[in-house]
Amino acid sequence: MWLTAIGGKERAPASLAMYFATHDPCSMTPMLSESTVPNANAVVLTSEQLLNHWQGHRRVTRRLIEIYPDDKLFTYSLGGMRTFGELAMEILTMGVPMVKGTISGEWENVSDRSARPRAEMLRLWDEATKQLDELWPQIPAARFQETIKAFGQYDGKAYDLLMYVIDNEIHHRGQGYVYLRTLGIEPPPFYDRS
Numbered sequence: 001m002w003l004t005a006i007g008g009k010e011r012a013p014a015s016l017a018m019y020f021a022t023h024d025p026c027s028m029t030p031m032l033s034e035s036t037v038p039n040a041n042a043v044v045l046t047s048e049q050l051l052n053h054w055q056g057h058r059r060v061t062r063r064l065i066e067i068y069p070d071d072k073l074f075t076y077s078l079g080g081m082r083t084f085g086e087l088a089m090e091i092l093t094m095g096v097p098m099v100k101g102t103i104s105g106e107w108e109n110v111s112d113r114s115a116r117p118r119a120e121m122l123r124l125w126d127e128a129t130k131q132l133d134e135l136w137p138q139i140p141a142a143r144f145q146e147t148i149k150a151f152g153q154y155d156g157k158a159y160d161l162l163m164y165v166i167d168n169e170i171h172h173r174g175q176g177y178v179y180l181r182t183l184g185i186e187p188p189p190f191y192d193r194s
Contacts, residue, residue: 047136047137047139047141047144050159050162050163051132051133051136053166054132054166055129055132055133056193056194057166057169057170057173057193058095058125058129058132058169059193059194060173060188060190060192060193061088061091061125061169061173061176062122062125062126062129063188064084064173064176064177064180064187064188065088065118065121065122065125066118066122067180067185067187067188068084068085068118068176068179068180068185069183069185070117070118072084072179072183073085073088073115073118073121074086074115076179076183077179078178078179078182081175084172084175084176084179085115085116085121086113087172087175087176088121088125088172088176089113089114089116089121090113090168090172091168091169091172092113092121092124092125092128093110093111093112093113094165094168095128095132095165095169096110096128096131096132096135097109097110097151098150098161098162098165099131099132099135099136099139099162100135101148101150101151102139102143102148102150102158102161102162103135103138103139103140103143105148107150107151107152109151139158143158144157144158144159144162145157145158145159146158148161173190177190
């Protein structure tokens with residue numbers, strides 16, 4: 001299947017993926033390569049800092065689940081999008097399996113994203129938070145830079161795939177914020193990650 005991409009050029013999906021891997025999606029200009037960036041090899045985050053960053057986001061998402069009306073969790077949505085309960089269950093079924101797979105190379109597809117009471121979701125959230133803290137230090141340092149195939153289908157550097165899981169959570173939490181506001185409920189401040 002061919003897709004029409006930027007500038008009207010026809011590109012195969014693989015070519016399109018390569019285009020976006022090498023071009024900034026906002027400006028559509030080529031991204032700087034490591035050879036053109038003087039501090040390309042500077043360490044920006046340690047593994048521990050990345051985990052702390054992620055757990056800060058998880059604390060905000062947990063507060064969102066905590067104040068979300070139980071009767072709306074799996075019933076309320078906008079514009080044909082999934083409910084926040086479905087989105088939160090997606091987040092729950094991605095984090096720990098991604099870290100476990102990064103450690104072992106064995107990929108567990110957790111597909112039970114069925115509706116459940118908010119209290120049960122919070123219990124599962126807290127279990128996952130504890131598991132992430134226990135599992136994260138088991139990721140070998142070199143593994144972050146290795147190319148892996150997550151869940152048997154997603155190729156990429158381990159650090160990039162882990163960051164995708166974090167980005168996915170932030171994106172879906174944003175949808176939850178919109179839902180809460182349309183329900184007349186003030187969401188927790190996103191900048192307070194304590």
